[in-house]
Amino acid sequence: MQPFAYSEPTTLAKATGAAAANADSRYLAGGQSLIAAMKLGLSAPAELVDLARLPELRGIKVEGNGAALTVGAMTPHAEVAASMEVGARIAALAALAGGIGDRQVRNRGTLGGSLANDDPAADYPAAVLGLAATVNTNKRQIAADDFFKGLFETALAPGELIMSVTFPVPKKAAYRKFRNPASRFALVGVFVAQTAQGPRVAVTGAGSRGVFRVKSMEQALARDWSAKALESILVPASELQSDLHASAEYRAHLVGVLAQRAVAEA
Amino acid sequence: MKIPFSLTVNGKPVSTEIEPRALLVEFLRGPLQLTGTHVGCDTAQCGACTVLVDGKPMKSCNMLAIQAQGANVTTIEGLAQGDALHPMQAAFRKHHGLQCGFCTPGMVLSAVGLAGQVKQPSEAQIREALDGNFCRCTGYHNIVKAVQEGLADMTA
Numbered sequence: 001m002q003p004f005a006y007s008e009p010t011t012l013a014k015a016t017g018a019a020a021a022n023a024d025s026r027y028l029a030g031g032q033s034l035i036a037a038m039k040l041g042l043s044a045p046a047e048l049v050d051l052a053r054l055p056e057l058r059g060i061k062v063e064g065n066g067a068a069l070t071v072g073a074m075t076p077h078a079e080v081a082a083s084m085e086v087g088a089r090i091a092a093l094a095a096l097a098g099g100i101g102d103r104q105v106r107n108r109g110t111l112g113g114s115l116a117n118d119d120p121a122a123d124y125p126a127a128v129l130g131l132a133a134t135v136n137t138n139k140r141q142i143a144a145d146d147f148f149k150g151l152f153e154t155a156l157a158p159g160e161l162i163m164s165v166t167f168p169v170p171k172k173a174a175y176r177k178f179r180n181p182a183s184r185f186a187l188v189g190v191f192v193a194q195t196a197q198g199p200r201v202a203v204t205g206a207g208s209r210g211v212f213r214v215k216s217m218e219q220a221l222a223r224d225w226s227a228k229a230l231e232s233i234l235v236p237a238s239e240l241q242s243d244l245h246a247s248a249e250y251r252a253h254l255v256g257v258l259a260q261r262a263v264a265e266a
Numbered sequence: 267m268k269i270p271f272s273l274t275v276n277g278k279p280v281s282t283e284i285e286p287r288a289l290l291v292e293f294l295r296g297p298l299q300l301t302g303t304h305v306g307c308d309t310a311q312c313g314a315c316t317v318l319v320d321g322k323p324m325k326s327c328n329m330l331a332i333q334a335q336g337a338n339v340t341t342i343e344g345l346a347q348g349d350a351l352h353p354m355q356a357a358f359r360k361h362h363g364l365q366c367g368f369c370t371p372g373m374v375l376s377a378v379g380l381a382g383q384v385k386q387p388s389e390a391q392i393r394e395a396l397d398g399n400f401c402r403c404t405g406y407h408n409i410v411k412a413v414q415e416g417l418a419d420m421t422a
Contacts, residue, residue: 006269006286006332028333035289035328036310048286052333078322102398103376104313107322108329182311184397 001038005047012056012161016138018049019159025049027161029074029113032105057112057163060085067169069093070136073112073162081106092173092191092266096127099177101184112162115147118154118210120241121185125211126175130191130202133167150209170195174266176258177205180245187246188254192262198222201259206251208241217259227260273334275300276344284331291315291326294341302342302371306400313399316372317341323379325398342371345378354378354416363412365403373399377413381420389414 005022009015019025024046028034037043051057057074060083069089071080080086081098100106100114100123114124115135128135128144135142138161147155156162170193177189186205193200199221201214220229235255240248268283275298284293294300294317303326306314310328317326318340345352351359354374364370376399377392384391392413393406401409 001287001289003285003287005267006330008332008335028330031329031333032310035330038287039289039308039328050333052335102313103379103395104316104323104325104398105310107319107324 002041002044004045006050007047008050008053010053012054012138015049015051015054016159016161018047019161022047023158025159027051027116029110029116030076030108031113032101032109033113033117033119051112051161062089063166068166069169070164070166071111072164073115074110077101077106077109077111077114078103080111089169090131090167090173092170092175092193093127093131093167096123096175096191099123099175099179099184105184111165115165116154116156116162118148118152119185120151120207120210121180121183121187121189121205123175123177123186123189123204126186126189126191126202126204127167128165129211129213130175130193130200131167131170131173132193132195132197132200133165135162136164136166137162145213148211153210168195172266174262176262176265178254178258188251188258190255190258190262192221192259192266194221194225194266199225203235203255203259206235206240206255208239208248212239214255214259221263225263227264230256230260230263269332271332271335273336274338276340286330286332288331289327290317290319290329290331290334290339293331294326294339300341300343304368304371306368306372311398311400312369312372313376314369314372316375316399318375318379321379323376323398340375340378342374345374352378353419353422354413357412357416357419358409361408361412361415363404363409364401369399369401369403373401373409377416378420380413381417387414387417 026045028048028050058072061070077097086094173193175191177186188206189204191202201217204211237248237252240251242248271284272281304314306312315327
């Protein structure tokens with residue numbers, strides 16, 4: 001690993017100040033993707049600004065009489081998975097968090113880190129997009145539909161820090177993933193939700209430009225919330241990725257199967 | 267540039283200086299000579315490097331040592347009391363839960379980290395909980411038996 005400078009600021013202002021002062025700096029959350037990337041030389045920041053000493057970035061809050069949940073960016077997956085608040089209000093989100101990576105990864109990996117990294121096969125982007133969540137940064141609130149910009153790309157400006165994510169509580173929701181047995185990443189993952197604004201279907205692991213919504217499925221579910229309503233809907237393979245794990249055609253098939261299973265489970 | 271680094275390892279306070287880029291497993295195996303923690307895949311998949319950080323299993327090959335600043339780290343060397351094996355180690359021996367032994371330190375710590383999380387976990391729960399630990403010898407069956415008994419003995 002290349003050498004780098006390191007700081008562990010104890011105030012938010014110091015953290016964002018340190019990041020602003022060095023264009024080659026990166027925030028360090030749990031590090032489950034970043035450190036692996038640095039070991040491989042895929043990432044070589046000049047400075048890491050560790051967010052571990054900022055308790056305001058951690059924890060789970062129930063908002064507006066239970067209409068929404070706000071999860072701190074530094075909350076580890078294991079904490080979201082085990083949270084009574086999350087389990088009672090958005091069980092699909094708790095289940096999704098409990099299926100990320102393995103137990104050791106879930107003890108370190110965080111919501112904010114996963115979203116800032118925006119791996120095209122990560123689980124959390126599907127929940128954030130599927131639930132029409134809002135990403136709260138130190139500068140603004142970003143709607144999920146505006147946050148994800150492609151492979152490993154987000155709307156975050158340099159130095160902008162994710163503070164928390166607010167998830168509106170849906171009427172019902174479920175997440176189904178077909179996981180890569182070695183990496184545990186989603187070969188395809190589908191998050192479906194019946195929200196106040198209507199049904200949403202978000203797909204991770206499959207898109208050639210990262211997580212995406214399937215509007216044709218959402219329209220079908222708006223008419224009839226049932227697995228059967230999705231039977232004849234195909235996602236074009238031309239917009240999906242092919243790699244050694246699965247062809248685009250196979251992923252397209254999985255999107256349909258998993259979407260139906262998720263609707264049946266929700 | 268080295269920075270001050272203090273933590274507790276196997277109950278003993280350690281205060282030193284380290285390079286920020288040092289991985290936790292490098293710190294444990296190098297300066298501390300605690301070579302029971304193994305590096306298998308070195309890509310955070312196999313779990314041979316698993317240690318407990320504040321009681322939670324984590325992969326020491328995929329975290330910086332400095333991320334354990336102030337933490338309580340337990341390695342395989344910290345489990346036995348003198349000549350008396352930890353109940354989980356004893357259960358692994360009794361049930362032949364190891365063959366070559368390379369994955370065993372990580373496997374044992376992952377299992378110890380389960381204690382207190384679920385009461386009397388089922389076989390399925392144990393298999394799921396050991397998802398992050400690979401063994402290339404025994405086929406897991408005896409490991410699961412060992413973990414079941416080890417957890418029971420830990421709470422006995």
